[in-house]
Amino acid sequence: MILSAGYGTRLWPLTEDRTKPAIPILGKPLVGYVAEYLARNGCDEIVVNLHHRPESVRNALGDGGRFGVKLHYIEEPVILGTSGAMDNARALLDGETFVVVNGKIITDIDLHAAFETHRRSQALATLVLMPNVGRERFTVVETQGGLLRGFGGMANLKKPGGGEGEGEGEEEEEEVPLMFTGIQILEPGIFDYIPRGVFSHSTTDVYPQAVARGERIAVHVAEGNGESWHELSTMQRYLDISLRLLAVTGQAISAGDRCVISQEASVGQSILWDNVTVERGARVQRSVLADNVRISADEVIEHAVVVRSSLVVGKNPPPKALKGVVRGDNFVVPLTQ
Numbered sequence: 001m002i003l004s005a006g007y008g009t010r011l012w013p014l015t016e017d018r019t020k021p022a023i024p025i026l027g028k029p030l031v032g033y034v035a036e037y038l039a040r041n042g043c044d045e046i047v048v049n050l051h052h053r054p055e056s057v058r059n060a061l062g063d064g065g066r067f068g069v070k071l072h073y074i075e076e077p078v079i080l081g082t083s084g085a086m087d088n089a090r091a092l093l094d095g096e097t098f099v100v101v102n103g104k105i106i107t108d109i110d111l112h113a114a115f116e117t118h119r120r121s122q123a124l125a126t127l128v129l130m131p132n133v134g135r136e137r138f139t140v141v142e143t144q145g146g147l148l149r150g151f152g153g154m155a156n157l158k159k160p161g162g163g164e165g166e167g168e169g170e171e172e173e174e175e176v177p178l179m180f181t182g183i184q185i186l187e188p189g190i191f192d193y194i195p196r197g198v199f200s201h202s203t204t205d206v207y208p209q210a211v212a213r214g215e216r217i218a219v220h221v222a223e224g225n226g227e228s229w230h231e232l233s234t235m236q237r238y239l240d241i242s243l244r245l246l247a248v249t250g251q252a253i254s255a256g257d258r259c260v261i262s263q264e265a266s267v268g269q270s271i272l273w274d275n276v277t278v279e280r281g282a283r284v285q286r287s288v289l290a291d292n293v294r295i296s297a298d299e300v301i302e303h304a305v306v307v308r309s310s311l312v313v314g315k316n317p318p319p320k321a322l323k324g325v326v327r328g329d330n331f332v333v334p335l336t337q
Contacts, residue, residue, distance in 0.1 A: 005051035018056035021103030029060035102182030
């Protein structure tokens with residue numbers, strides 16, 4: 001199952017006309033990367049839950065054929081959360097071991113190795129984790145002896161301590177926190193812990209109760225480096241990760257279909273969606289230009305996300321969205337906020 005129902009509020013206004021998993025990453029929808037990942041690992045039949053802008057995911061994935069999978073779409077008239085989504089798809093998932101993957105990631109984590117951990121531990125569920133070496137703002141997962149113990153707060157951006165103990169001979173090595181990758185392997189028995197027909201989240205409403213009742217919830221700490229897993233939940237992360245993936249190809253920009261860039265314009269380290277025009281004398285650096293955006297002659301766009309103003313005028317931004325301004329026919333959101 002691919003979780004694809006979320007609003008993507010921190011990616012707004014890019015998610016005004018589509019859900020987060022449907023945004024394009026170098027010409028391919030984000031959820032397409034997840035479908036291909038599951039296909040490579042032997043999961044060729046996939047349930048996809050839908051809520052916000054459901055047609056955007058349907059358009060992005062179609063019947064799944066080009067990604068090597070068979071799809072079953074299931075809509076949520078009212079959003080149900082990560083485990084509520086599983087309950088809603090119970091009829092399609094119950095009866096055998098299944099995998100659930102968040103629709104906002106790009107990864108090449110070895111899922112077969114995770115399955116080995118799951119079978120060896122005889123667990124009700126297995127969470128795939130990774131070391132949060134950069135101590136980014138992800139929830140700390142607490143483990144002991146290969147099993148889940150609970151979920152803590154956000155990882156500290158700076159290593160705590162620092163002064164105490166220094167110069168006293170042996171410096172204590174700081175333990176790297178673990179974070180959840182959004183990949184989980186589950187047995188049908190997990191449904192015993194998922195409330196029926198209501199909103200619920202796995203990490204707050206299901207796993208803590210299962211652990212409290214003595215169930216074995218295993219953890220698999222995936223091997224790999226910082227390029228093994230990417231999570232795209234904010235516009236800054238979307239831009240940074242897109243550029244990192246783009247750099248592998250040796251290119252400085254990604255341009256979608258029907259884009260026109262004047263030879264007298266300067267565009268670098270930027271992501272252009274479809275039907276974008278950049279006129280003469282314009283300069284675009286480290287920015288995202290969404291569908292149908294036109295950058296006028298001599299205009300400067302730096303470190304920003306730009307959508308057509310007609311897409312958002314008169315609409316209330318979600319609470320977590322960055323602030324933007326209308327500039328002509330465009331709505332410009334600076335990323336330096």
